[in-house]
Amino acid sequence: MNNATTPITETDLIPLARSMGEALAKAGLLAATAESCTGGLVGHLITEIPGSSVWFVGCAGVYSNAAKERLLGVQHAMLLAYGAVSAEVAQQMAQGALPLYGADVAVAITGIAGPGGGTAEKPSGLVHLHLSATDGTERAERVVWTSDRRGNKLLSAQLALQMLLEFGVLS
Amino acid sequence: MNNATTPITETDLIPLARSMGEALAKAGLLAATAESCTGGLVGHLITEIPGSSVWFVGCAGVYSNAAKERLLGVQHAMLLAYGAVSAEVAQQMAQGALPLYGADVAVAITGIAGPGGGTAEKPSGLVHLHLSATDGTERAERVVWTSDRRGNKLLSAQLALQMLLEFGVLS
Numbered sequence: 001m002n003n004a005t006t007p008i009t010e011t012d013l014i015p016l017a018r019s020m021g022e023a024l025a026k027a028g029l030l031a032a033t034a035e036s037c038t039g040g041l042v043g044h045l046i047t048e049i050p051g052s053s054v055w056f057v058g059c060a061g062v063y064s065n066a067a068k069e070r071l072l073g074v075q076h077a078m079l080l081a082y083g084a085v086s087a088e089v090a091q092q093m094a095q096g097a098l099p100l101y102g103a104d105v106a107v108a109i110t111g112i113a114g115p116g117g118g119t120a121e122k123p124s125g126l127v128h129l130h131l132s133a134t135d136g137t138e139r140a141e142r143v144v145w146t147s148d149r150r151g152n153k154l155l156s157a158q159l160a161l162q163m164l165l166e167f168g169v170l171s
Numbered sequence: 172m173n174n175a176t177t178p179i180t181e182t183d184l185i186p187l188a189r190s191m192g193e194a195l196a197k198a199g200l201l202a203a204t205a206e207s208c209t210g211g212l213v214g215h216l217i218t219e220i221p222g223s224s225v226w227f228v229g230c231a232g233v234y235s236n237a238a239k240e241r242l243l244g245v246q247h248a249m250l251l252a253y254g255a256v257s258a259e260v261a262q263q264m265a266q267g268a269l270p271l272y273g274a275d276v277a278v279a280i281t282g283i284a285g286p287g288g289g290t291a292e293k294p295s296g297l298v299h300l301h302l303s304a305t306d307g308t309e310r311a312e313r314v315v316w317t318s319d320r321r322g323n324k325l326l327s328a329q330l331a332l333q334m335l336l337e338f339g340v341l342s
Contacts, residue, residue, distance in 0.1 A: 039218025040211025
């Protein structure tokens with residue numbers, strides 16, 4: 001899925017958002033998102049589908065560390081120990097979104113969209129995603145995209161939608 | 172700006188998002204959004220600009236009434252009296268986003284993106300936007316777009332970005 005130029009657009013992801021919504025609706029599930037590097041993109045895509053209020057309650061866009069703590073209950077010590085872009089913080093974001101929205105399933109996205117901001121240990125394009133559900137499901141994904149900022153955000157959104165779709169289909 | 176077909180795309184709005192960010196950064200202001208019908212689109216557009224964490228703290232995507240109450244402190248009585256798509260609720264959403272994010276300025280968007288969901292009193296395409304700032308600024312906008320769902324969301328996002336830009340330039 002990686003590509004040096006922006007590989008997809010928002011409209012390319014609408015069929016996936018529709019399939020995801022149909023799967024969640026069929027399973028009677030309510031979803032929420034917790035978005036750092038995607039900034040609200042996943043929520044935007046989910047709500048492109050008419051009737052999405054049946055399966056979607058909202059996205060917590062948390063661009064600052066303070067917002068991650070205040071809205072989602074991410075622990076300050078976790079941010080200090082692991083950094084905002086980490087599997088640990090992604091998990092806390094997803095777990096925090098469940099009670100915040102009263103959702104059955106939540107997916108969190110935190111990463112370095114680029115082009116700057118990367119380090120040797122955490123390169124530009126690194127994104128951690130985490131899905132948590134009230135049935136106890138936990139799924140973590142770590143990816144390093146090699147697209148531009150726009151592409152990295154879109155690829156992250158695509159994976160988030162796929163994770164929700166797969167959870168819905170299996171539920 | 173209205174058009175029966177989708178008049179603009181996400182990428183068309185990136186220059187406006189960049190100008191807005193430059194204006195807020197110059198004024199030393201932190202912005203947040205509270206998004207119902209746009210679902211996170213404004214946050215997505217703002218974060219398309221590298222370095223946007225300097226002027227943007229996050230978007231509260233509140234697609235359900237319960238989320239509007241829980242995250243933003245919108246009063247249950249207001250939702251019952253005026254409905255989620257109203258000037259009163261838009262104002263409470265913007266005012267609630269300021270302390271939630273520790274922002275200097277917040278813009279809220281609540282509307283009926285369509286194609287369904289409209290009534291004679293509140294037609295499909297009706298959107299209320301409200302900007303509140305910690306300096307006491309309040310600005311309300313009521314629009315009725317005549318595009319499709321996607322276009323209505325994009326036109327709403329464009330107006331939200333313009334409101335933030337104008338506030339930043341005047342600050």
